[in-house]
Amino acid sequence: MPDGAAHVTIRGLAKRFQDAVVYEGFDFDIPRGRFVSVFGPNGCGKSTLINMIAGLVPTDRGEILLGGKSVKDTNFGYVFQNYRDALFPWLRAFDNIEYPLKLRHIPQAQRRARVERLVARLGVTIDLRRYPYELSGGQQQLVSIMRALVVEPEVLFLDEPFSALDYEMTLFMRDQLQRLFLETATTMVLVSHDLEEAVYLADHVLLLSRRPARIADYVDVPQPRPRSAATLSDPEFVRVKGHCLEVFQRAVRGP
């Protein structure tokens, strides 16, 4: 299937929590091999959206397909916001990364080879014999991203992956993630509460309205990759970001 064709298709999605209608008749397509950021007001259901796509949260109604298949038959990766809780502290970093391969009953020699191939490809310099609690926050999140990537997923979901990191580390991790994206061309869906980050990383920004969430806008970010710190002050980038902010503010105020 060509890049840019619909990879994840969402049709007639409905979800409510108690009395709050979060989604009602929601349709959306996520294009293959592209990076989509999801941005919107607090509590509008950004994370709920990717959790429903990933099958972590049940939907009330509607259909979600990934490449025409249900999520159960899909090879996907998921990166949690809280890396400290998401990694297994009793396993060394290396064993954490190879754990999903173990679940797939891949023999040890092959597991090792695949992790080592991933490490080489990404140019990771972390000492993977260490335990997660011996690594810095950024290194831990990098390990958990590698754990998600080692299965060579069709889609990678990231739920505010850098929000627990300091600014310097966030900048570094953005570039790591961009590099991973360019390296692997995996379809990536990022939930972010940082507009700059959402725009910087994305091919397309999905802007959601307040509850019940509707598509406030779907903005293309045409900047060439690899993007760098210079991109942040590029007039076109600033214009796109400004436009997103405007839409966001209108969305927060509501209709």
Added chain:
Amino acid sequence: MRRVFARDALAQALLPCIGVVLLLALWYLASYVRVVDPVLLPSPVAMMTALWRGMTAGSLAHDFLRTVERTTVAMLVAAVIAVPLGILLGSSERLYRSVEFVIDFFRSTPASAVFPLFLVIFGVGDKTKIYVASFGASLVILFNVAYGVMNARKTRLLAAKVMGASRLRVLTDVMLMESLPQTFVGLRNGVSLALVIVVVAEMFIGSVDGLGHAVFDAQQMFEMPDMYASIFAAGALGYGLNLLFLLVEKRVVHWSGK
């Protein structure tokens, strides 16, 4: 500069000794000026001599080992029953809630209150002493293991699930590991309780050996230095067991608190 650090480190290491030295000094002083009848409170030197004699030539070493043996067997029985049961109950919160009252009730029952019952069932032998200790320890262990499993971090369970782990794999790979820190808390509390019960049982339930018997016997014979020596041996055993579990815990659950 370095010398200051070295002195600080030495001071740190010596700090815990102050209490010991203070206690010994007070004890020695009390027995020296005869505040208490020297028959009731012999000097620490007399106690240490009795301890040495008891451990090398007398029966104290045998008594010590018998108590260690009973406590160990009691703990093994308790752990073999309580750990799997705790995991089972903890893996379903509804299941645990359904038996929570029963567990809490027996956990709050003084184990010594069931001695007569166990005597009727198991007779006047080692079995009663060991099984009552197992009974007390197992409830403490069970409670801690179940809570350890129930309090497994939700994100970690979700992470395993999202990677495609089956329910059984989530249980064995994540819940079990997550419960280990709390399990060790249970084991440590359990061994303390088991020792208490074993020593009490050795005192009063037709015993011919054990530290409880040694303390009781020395008191009956009015051999006060021997009695203090036996008490000291029991204290050292309790402290040693706790320390042993702490050291094992630190090695096994290396991630705890990090």
